[in-house]
Amino acid sequence: MTNHLSEEELILHYYGETPRAAAPRLAEHLASCGECEAANTRLHRVLTLVDSAPPVDARPGFERDVWARLEPQLDEGLVRRLVRRSAVREGGSATREGGWRTFFWAPQWALAGGVAALVVVAFMAGRISNGTDVVLPAPQRAAASPERVLHAAVGDHLDRTQMMLVELVNADTDQLDQLAGEQARASDLVAANRLMRQSAEQSGDGAIADILEDLERVLLEIANAPADVTSNELSDLKSRITTEDLLFRVRVIASEMRQRNRTDREAGDRPAQRLPVS
Amino acid sequence: MEERDPSVVARARDGDRDAFRALVDLHSRYIYSLAHRMTGNAQDAEDVVQEAWLKAHKQLARFEARADFRTWLHRITVNCSIDLIRSRRHREDAHDPADLEQGPLSERGADTQPTPERVAASVQISDRVQQALGLLTALERAAFTLRHVEGMSIEEVGEQLGMKTSATKHSIFRAVRKMRTALEPFVES
Structure with a gap:
């Protein structure tokens, strides 16, 4: 053949x-x-x-690395969806109910945008400053109101700030290098703090805005302290934190935020009050 | 592998971050192997895994509870691999429209070609097969994997890769020929 x-x-x-x-x-x-x-x-x-032939296997710890890369991107997506949903929901109302309503819608939208920005900043600050996982709203809470996101973000931010202040107050005044470490954390926290304060002011939450204003001042002071700070200057800073009852006030507000978060969650979990999911 | 705990998928769909992380822990290794088979290198496979999880997270609400999660994720991973290969192909088109197979990706396979030392040292079947797969261009590898492993018809492979059926056929022919040349002595021994 x-x-x-x-x-x-x-x-x-x-x-x-x-x-x-x-x-x-x-x-x-x-x-x-x-x-x-x-x-x-x-x-x-x-x-x-x-x-x-057996399949090529990933290196040990691959799953952990995947999650470390993935999680921040999930949060960015979450914030984008939150802002989009707020816009759609509020924009839809404005269209249906007449142009005058857009006047009232604008500040809420600004708040949603501000909250979105502060969640990102707070998240980044948390990542950089202490490397711990930040408790951000889960996707099912993405349809929650901007105020609800603000409460969650502020509570988380106050916890982190409180930890930093406690470490600073308890530091030995001879250990000046400790301040250098806290300075980096303070710098990260300042930006998030500022955005949250502005958002709290816009939403008319005076108590939160006040404590954040005081915190901002102290955080700036820590962040901008000179490299050759003396033991006395560190001592002064510690005593100011203590005498102004800053830590106590932070604890009170943080506790209140946790309570509000719980209330928000419970309210969100009741089917009748669920917000529409687009 | 069957989904070990369907309630994990349900919780992830409802937005439970821990549940989604559990899925990532459970399936990442599997989709990495799949992506590596499609793309042929670790870096691209990792990028595909990342992209696949992002898409899965975004589309999770549309996932049908009755379906198998791994099968669904498998499909997403294959699509992400194809997207990556197609995007490379466009760049290769711009680089050298006359012959897709001679673009930069073919050079990447060169460093995995078996040197005499490597061949002598390697007695593992998987090494031999990986070396042989390393000889394929990106398109040959994708076409071969989709036909041979994923079981798509040549026509479907062509549709997925944006190629004509005849060109797809020739990519698969070239891939099989290279595999045969590299592996036949091993089979006969």
Whole structure:
């Protein structure tokens, strides 16, 4: 037999993609030609070998690395969805109820945008400053009001700030290098603090705005302290934090935020009060 | 592998971050292997895994509870791999429209070509197969994987990769020929 099957024909045969019209001729040839049958067997063996190779495995700890890269991106997506939903919801109302309503809608939208920005900043500050996981609103809470997001973000921010202040107050005044470490954390917290204060002012939450204003002052002082700070200057800073009852006030507001978060969650979990999910 | 705990998927759909993380922990290794088979290198596979999880997170609300989560995720990963390969292909088109197979990606396979030392040292089947797969261009590898592993028809492979059926066929032919040349001596021994 002279007209042997081509390699292409054998490959198509292996994958069951021989054109219907050519299939009988091919089968007949394979049955009668030892050379082509041998080539066909070799092809099967090679492709079976490919199948038998175990898959390439990822390095140890791969899952942890995936999550570390993924989680911040999920939060960014969450914030974008939150802002979009706020815009759609409020924008829809404005269209239905008349143009005058857009006047009242604007500050709420500004608050939603501000909250979105502060959540991102707070998240980044938390990542950089202490490396711990930040408790951000879960996706199912994405349809929550901007105020609710503000409460969650402020509570989280106050917890982190409180931790930093406690460490600073308890630091030995001779350990000046401790201040250098806290300065980096303070710098990260300042930006988040400022955004939250502005958002709290816009939403008319005076108590939160006041404590954040006081915190901002102290955080700035820590962040901008000179590199050659003396023991006395560190002592002064610690006593100001203590005498102004700053830590106590932070604890009170943080506790209140946790309580509000719980209330918000419970309210959000009641089906009748659920916000529409777009 | 079956989903070990369907309630994890349900909780993840409801926005439970811990549940979503559990899914990431459970399936990332599997989709990495899949992405590596499609793309042929670790960096691209990691990028595909990342993109696949982002898409899965975004589309989770549309996932049907009755379906198998891993099968759904598998599909997303294959699509992400194809997207990456197609985007590379466009860049290769611009680089050298005359011959897609001779673009920069083919150079990447060169460093995985088996040197005599490597061949002598390696007795593992998986090493041999990986070396052989390393000889394929990105398109050959994608076309071969979609046909051979994913079981798509040649026509479907062409549709997925944005290629004509005849070009797809030839990519698969070239891939199989390279695999045969590299692996046949091993099979015969």
